[in-house]
Amino acid sequence: MSFLAGLRYMDRRWIFLGVGLLVLLPLLFSFHIAPVQPSNRARGFYDAIEKVPEGSVVLLPGDYDPGTAAENYPMHLAAARQLMRRNMKIIALALYPAGPPLTDQVLRIAGAEYHKTEGVDYVNLGYKVGNELVMSQMGQSIPKTFPVDNRGIPVNKIPVMKGIQNFQQIRLIVNVSAGYPGTKEWVQQVVSRYHVPMVAGVTAVSAPEYYPYLQAGQLHGLLGGMAGAAEYEILVGAPGLATRGMDAQSLAHLFIAFMIILGNLAFLAGSKKGNGR
Amino acid sequence: MNLHLSHDIGVWIAALLTLGIFSFLYRDNPVYKFCEHLFVGVSAGYYVVLTMISSVYPNLFQPMFTSFMKDYHWLLVIPLILGIMLFSRFFPRGDWLSRWPIAFVLGVYPALRITGFGQGDFVEQIHGTILPLWVPGSIGATIGNLLLVAGLVCTLIFFFFSKEHKGALGGTARVGIYFLMVSFGASYGYTVMARVSLLIGRVMFLLDDWLGALKF
Numbered sequence: 001m002s003f004l005a006g007l008r009y010m011d012r013r014w015i016f017l018g019v020g021l022l023v024l025l026p027l028l029f030s031f032h033i034a035p036v037q038p039s040n041r042a043r044g045f046y047d048a049i050e051k052v053p054e055g056s057v058v059l060l061p062g063d064y065d066p067g068t069a070a071e072n073y074p075m076h077l078a079a080a081r082q083l084m085r086r087n088m089k090i091i092a093l094a095l096y097p098a099g100p101p102l103t104d105q106v107l108r109i110a111g112a113e114y115h116k117t118e119g120v121d122y123v124n125l126g127y128k129v130g131n132e133l134v135m136s137q138m139g140q141s142i143p144k145t146f147p148v149d150n151r152g153i154p155v156n157k158i159p160v161m162k163g164i165q166n167f168q169q170i171r172l173i174v175n176v177s178a179g180y181p182g183t184k185e186w187v188q189q190v191v192s193r194y195h196v197p198m199v200a201g202v203t204a205v206s207a208p209e210y211y212p213y214l215q216a217g218q219l220h221g222l223l224g225g226m227a228g229a230a231e232y233e234i235l236v237g238a239p240g241l242a243t244r245g246m247d248a249q250s251l252a253h254l255f256i257a258f259m260i261i262l263g264n265l266a267f268l269a270g271s272k273k274g275n276g277r
Numbered sequence: 278m279n280l281h282l283s284h285d286i287g288v289w290i291a292a293l294l295t296l297g298i299f300s301f302l303y304r305d306n307p308v309y310k311f312c313e314h315l316f317v318g319v320s321a322g323y324y325v326v327l328t329m330i331s332s333v334y335p336n337l338f339q340p341m342f343t344s345f346m347k348d349y350h351w352l353l354v355i356p357l358i359l360g361i362m363l364f365s366r367f368f369p370r371g372d373w374l375s376r377w378p379i380a381f382v383l384g385v386y387p388a389l390r391i392t393g394f395g396q397g398d399f400v401e402q403i404h405g406t407i408l409p410l411w412v413p414g415s416i417g418a419t420i421g422n423l424l425l426v427a428g429l430v431c432t433l434i435f436f437f438f439s440k441e442h443k444g445a446l447g448g449t450a451r452v453g454i455y456f457l458m459v460s461f462g463a464s465y466g467y468t469v470m471a472r473v474s475l476l477i478g479r480v481m482f483l484l485d486d487w488l489g490a491l492k493f
Contacts, residue, residue: 016302023473023480027491070478071471097324100331129332132389147335188397189389204471208464215425216405218397224467226474244491245477252473 004269007262015259022255026247033247041214042231045199045221048172049082056171057089057164059196061186062106064178065098068203073102074242075201075229076176080110082236083174089160090122091170093146095134095181100126100150119153123160126150131181135189139166166194173198179206187218201228281489292487295479428456 026033038046052058060079064072083090092103103124116122125146128134137145142164143155155161163169173196177183183200191198197220202210204225213219223232226249229242283289297312337357340350359381365374406429412418434446435453442450485491 013303019473019476020480023476024484027477027480027484068471068475070481071474097327127327127331128336129328132386132393136389145336147339150331184397185393188393192393192397192401204467204474207467208460212402212405216401218401218405225470226477227470241478241481245474245481248477248480249470249473252476253469256469256473 002269004262004266007266008270018255018259019252022251023248026251027244030244031247033250036227036230036234036243036246038231038235039228041222041224042228042235043221044214045201045223045232046082046235048197048199048220049079049086049088049174052086052088052171054087055089057091057160057169058083059167059170059173060090060092060103060176061095061173062092062099062103062176063095063182064102064176064203065096066102068178069102070241070245071203071225071229072176072178072201073106074226074240075223075232076102076106077109077240078229078233078236078238078242079174079176079201080106081113081238084110084114084116084121087121091125091142091160091164092122093125094127095131096178097127097129100124104150119149119158120160123155123158124150125155132185132189135181135185139190139194142166167196168194170196172196175200177202177206179203182206183210183213183219187213191218201232204228279490283487283489288486292483295483299479427452432456 049058060083062072062076064076080090090107092107094100094103107118107122107124110116111118111122118124126149128146130137134145143161146155148154149158167190173186173190175183175186175198177186177200183202183206186198186200190196198218199221200210200213200219201223202225204227207222207224207228210219210222214222223229226242226245230239230246233239233243283292294312294315297308300306301309337353340348341353341357345351359378362374363378365371406426408422408426410419410423410426412422431449431453433453435442435450435457437446437450440446481491
């Protein structure tokens with residue numbers, strides 16, 4: 001049996017080890033392969049926020065949980081930084097049960113950097129069960145859908161919620177999404193009905209699903225996975241977790257591409273010897 | 278490389294549970310099973326308590342018990358009764374009662390989703406593919422629009438099953454398959470990126486939050 005044909009029977013744990021080392025070493029020894037170049041999709045996301053007048057009210061649904069925090073958290077934090085730098089009034093919420101603590105963390109970090117006060121400049125309305133029903137009800141009344149914020153304070157006593165009734169007061173939706181409910185549902189239930197402009201930062205695995213929305217103008221910008229988050233961090237001027245992870249990502253991708261080619265060669269070598277499927 | 282081990286017990290628990298889950302990569306083992314079961318149990322408990330605190334209490338109990346006659350809050354009796362009826366599933370003699378609230382959900386939810394799909398996807402996506410096939414001064418946009426329209430037509434024809442795929446129809450459907458394969462390849466690439474990103478996130482947590490070995 002040739003070396004290539006023998007690869008078909010290689011223990012897959014060697015591949016796990018290879019990927020693990022290629023992720024670990026660049027992070028430990030911090031070497032850089034190539035600088036991150038922002039794409040048009042990330043620029044669209046950034047520009048859409050820049051175009052909104054300072055002081056406007058922006059909805060920031062953080063529809064993800066710790067399972068996808070590696071991808072969503074960096075873009076969420078960068079978005080909060082850009083919004084606060086532009087003095088936007090942020091109304092944050094979550095349609096994922098484990099989302100509110102991550103939103104709290106993001107708002108507190110960005111709020112401390114830009115000297116913003118909870119309740120005055122931003123509010124975390126927390127989690128609400130109901131998926132699309134929550135979005136639909138918010139179109140009728142946001143205070144009735146979220147009578148209290150994440151801390152249990154009635155929304156009519158929160159200064160940043162003053163005058164907020166429904167989507168008519170919202171100038172932009174900045175959605176950070178891990179899947180369902182998320183970007184697709186916000187587009188279907190809110191963008192198409194109430195014509196509120198929207199940008200989205202999504203997990204890489206779900207990103208291809210949202211390209212049609214971007215092409216049709218239903219989304220003004222799209223961040224796909226850690227790469228999208230890194231591009232956006234560069235635009236915001238605050239390189240962080242995503243930018244730091246891109247070298248490990250590139251090396252792991254090269255290794256996986258190499259293993260796919262090697263796997264196909266091993267399959268061909270096996271087939272020629274009559275050991276094919 | 279200097280280590281600055283975390284003094285936070287929560288970080289230690291999270292780090293050890295992460296390593297416990299990763300141990301599955303070597304082989305299935307009791308530590309992995311313990312971590313998996315712990316996750317399922319904690320998640321279920323967290324979800325129940327959070328739903329009570331964030332939705333049931335502020336949106337149902339509080340308005341009912343503090344201002345029953347104000348703003349039609351008395352109407353909340355209906356969802357309360359429907360919710361209680363769902364629990365009839367625990368009693369075999371009365372479990373038929375649970376079909377009514379389920380029927381209500383089945384009626385409302387598809388209606389909401391169908392109208393959302395109709396407005397957000399069906400109409401807007403057709404609108405998004407009505408494009409000029411010649412964009413003066415931009416050869417890139419012209420090629421992009423031509424590819425999009427050709428890909429759409431060929432792929433739609435692939436899913437047209439009322440006539441056998443032979444001749445021109447078969448050839449167009451075959452081109453549609455190539456477009457689909459390109460989209461599957463792109464989706465696979467994105468999936469790889471997603472999974473590697475999650476690994477990077479965990480490794481960063483272990484190196485930075487737990488061991489304090491990363492320099493930012």
